Amino acid sequence: MTAVARPPATGKSLSIENVVKRFGDFTALGGVSLEVPSGEFLTLLGPSGCGKTTLLRIIAGLEVPTEGRVVLLGQDLTPLPANRRPVNTVFQSYALFPHLTVRENIAFGLKSRRMDKQEVERRVRYGLEILQLEKFAERLPHQLSGGQRQRVALARALVNEPQVLLLDEPMSALDAKLRAEVQVQLRRLQQQLGLTFILVTHDQDEAMAVSDRIALMRMGHLEQVGTPDEVYERPRTRYAAEFLGAANLIKGQRHPMGFEAPFGKLALNRTPPWDEGYVAIRPERVRLSEVEPRQNGLRVRVREAVYRGAYQEVWLEPCDLRVRTAPHPTLQAGQELWAELPVDSLVVLDE
Amino acid sequence: MRLNPLIGITAIATLAFLYLPMLAVAVLSFNKTRYGLTWSGFTWDWYGRLFSNPEILEAARNTFLLAALSTLVATVLGTLFAIALERYPWPRKSQGFLENILYLPVVTPDIIFAVALVVAFGAFRMVSSLFEPGLFTMILGHVTFQIAFVALTVRSRLKSLGHDLDEAARDLYASYGYYVRRVLLPLLMPGIVAGAMLAFTLSLDDFVISFFTAGPTSQTLPLLIYASVRRGVTPEIHALSTLIFLLTVLLVLASERLTRR
Numbered sequence: 130m131t132a133v134a135r136p137p138a139t140g141k142s143l144s145i146e147n148v149v150k151r152f153g154d155f156t157a158l159g160g161v162s163l164e165v166p167s168g169e170f171l172t173l174l175g176p177s178g179c180g181k182t183t184l185l186r187i188i189a190g191l192e193v194p195t196e197g198r199v200v201l202l203g204q205d206l207t208p209l210p211a212n213r214r215p216v217n218t219v220f221q222s223y224a225l226f227p228h229l230t231v232r233e234n235i236a237f238g239l240k241s242r243r244m245d246k247q248e249v250e251r252r253v254r255y256g257l258e259i260l261q262l263e264k265f266a267e268r269l270p271h272q273l274s275g276g277q278r279q280r281v282a283l284a285r286a287l288v289n290e291p292q293v294l295l296l297d298e299p300m301s302a303l304d305a306k307l308r309a310e311v312q313v314q315l316r317r318l319q320q321q322l323g324l325t326f327i328l329v330t331h332d333q334d335e336a337m338a339v340s341d342r343i344a345l346m347r348m349g350h351l352e353q354v355g356t357p358d359e360v361y362e363r364p365r366t367r368y369a370a371e372f373l374g375a376a377n378l379i380k381g382q383r384h385p386m387g388f389e390a391p392f393g394k395l396a397l398n399r400t401p402p403w404d405e406g407y408v409a410i411r412p413e414r415v416r417l418s419e420v421e422p423r424q425n426g427l428r429v430r431v432r433e434a435v436y437r438g439a440y441q442e443v444w445l446e447p448c449d450l451r452v453r454t455a456p457h458p459t460l461q462a463g464q465e466l467w468a469e470l471p472v473d474s475l476v477v478l479d480e
Numbered sequence: 481m482r483l484n485p486l487i488g489i490t491a492i493a494t495l496a497f498l499y500l501p502m503l504a505v506a507v508l509s510f511n512k513t514r515y516g517l518t519w520s521g522f523t524w525d526w527y528g529r530l531f532s533n534p535e536i537l538e539a540a541r542n543t544f545l546l547a548a549l550s551t552l553v554a555t556v557l558g559t560l561f562a563i564a565l566e567r568y569p570w571p572r573k574s575q576g577f578l579e580n581i582l583y584l585p586v587v588t589p590d591i592i593f594a595v596a597l598v599v600a601f602g603a604f605r606m607v608s609s610l611f612e613p614g615l616f617t618m619i620l621g622h623v624t625f626q627i628a629f630v631a632l633t634v635r636s637r638l639k640s641l642g643h644d645l646d647e648a649a650r651d652l653y654a655s656y657g658y659y660v661r662r663v664l665l666p667l668l669m670p671g672i673v674a675g676a677m678l679a680f681t682l683s684l685d686d687f688v689i690s691f692f693t694a695g696p697t698s699q700t701l702p703l704l705i706y707a708s709v710r711r712g713v714t715p716e717i718h719a720l721s722t723l724i725f726l727l728t729v730l731l732v733l734a735s736e737r738l739t740r741r
Contacts, residue, residue, distance in 0.1 A: 237662075241655070241658050
């Protein structure tokens with residue numbers, strides 16, 4: 130296979146420096162700074178309206194920041210219009226040119242730069258090959274399925290050898306099964322090419338599946354940036370804990386030896402920075418047993434147990450905990466048992 | 481619910497009401513007698529005479545020249561106007577104003593426009609003899625009412641395209657010119673052609689504006705028909721009317737097909 134991608138440059142590739150974007154009175158981005166190393170798969174994750182797409186569009190040059198800079202490999206991109214930036218975008222709607230065939234769509238970014246004919250042909254062939262589109266080369270976009278269109282959009286962006294590939298919710302139009310498949314392919318493609326990918330999504334599963342790092346956004350700010358397991362296992366805030374997966378949030382007071390919840394005292398491995406606040410624990414981290422655990426054990430009663438096939442979901446009283454465990458056929462509502470909240474699994478939230 | 485057969489009958493009666501007069505004209509254009517409404521045999525004669533009558537040929541030439549030139553100008557201006565209206569970042573208020581003003585020529589009675597043109601050309605004549613009544617003033621007159629129709633058709637096409645493709649083209653290194661040539665115009669083409677056909681038809685059939693702006697040497701077919709009818713309706717006029725009607729129908733059908741795509 131002919132390789133188009135260059136080896137990743139070392140060190141930092143893209144830096145977003147204190148970017149602010151206001152639309153009239155509305156502040157879409159309130160000073161975002163972020164470093165993205167070359168070859169990283171970064172995901173901007175957040176609900177709609179959190180500013181993730183605006184940030185992506187600012188990197189693409191489709192939106193002008195009110196303040197701040199976008200610097201790529203030492204070069205300030207901010208004054209450059211979209212058509213002069215070495216970045217390409219896969220749009221949410223794919224935005225394929227409906228009057229051009231798959232081949233012509235893929236060649237568009239090469240021809241618009243008046244690239245040499247043979248080089249255009251070589252790269253188009255490469256794009257068709259890497260995304261398995263050879264069979265569809267002469268078709269028009271409306272003759273393709275959603276998944277095929279998405280591959281054309283990817284190929285059309287990738288053949289330009291962008292320094293950074295921007296993906297704006299590219300999977301939102303695909304059905305769940307295909308989406309899972311495409312996520313794996315996308316991750317593989319990124320690693321194979323060694324390119325920097327920035328993906329925008331509101332789907333936390335997708336973010337976890339593909340990313341090197343996740344930048345969780347909230348109301349125009351970065352809430353937490355880290356690897357998927359950092360953000361999942363060590364959320365810093367209630368928002369982060371609740372946005373990624375399910376979490377039990379326990380409100381209580383700081384106590385000399387740990388934490389005092391309404392249902393009892395819990396030991397923590399870190400002293401909370403507040404007098405009153407929250408600790409979090411993931412449902413799959415709570416352990417259920419017949420015997421009293423050595424630490425952080427609670428006597429609980431099963432309020433409801435729902436069989437979900439691969440796992441079982443259990444709600445406990447009186448502490449109102451949600452637990453996810455391996456299927457446990459004997460577990461029934463009303464049953465009394467012990468729940469352990471392991472110290473290492475209790476996360477102290479900053480806010 | 482059973483549909484009342486009266487509804488169907490009403491529809492057919494309405495169609496008959498609309499098209500019977502035209503059908504009568506078409507039938508009479510094949511009638512052998514010159515005068516009267518009695519049928520006395522089939523003939524192509526009147527069509528033959530049509531094409532050997534220098535006055536009619538001259539009028540036909542004028543009509544098509546006028547329609548072609550005015551359509552050309554109106555199509556270019558109307559398309560540019562539609563693009564500017566739809567794509568230029570107008571403040572919300574001026575956009576609404578421009579939209580309304582675009583519709584105005586469509587609903588204003590022709591006669592008002594015609595009178596306004598007469599006044600305007602009269603004033604311009606003091607500056608240049610170009611504005612003497614004739615083909616040039618007729619072209620200007622026709623362009624004024626054609627632009628709105630072209631702009632409206634092109635604009636509805638533009639609206640359906642959205643902004644995605646324009647951003648995708650920019651993202652893919654296209655200059656504005658490259659985008660217009662390779663993306664915007666090819667995609668707008670059905671709308672532009674449909675608009676042009678509509679404009680052509682309107683020019684072909686126009687009487688009022690032509691009547692007020694024509695000069696002695698720029699007689700068009702509708703003007704000729706009007707003048708002839710005052711002298712008495714002849715089968716030649718029937719033949720001519722039938723031809724113009726057929727041409728109009730063809731153009732409208734073609735334009736319909738293009739906009740539907």
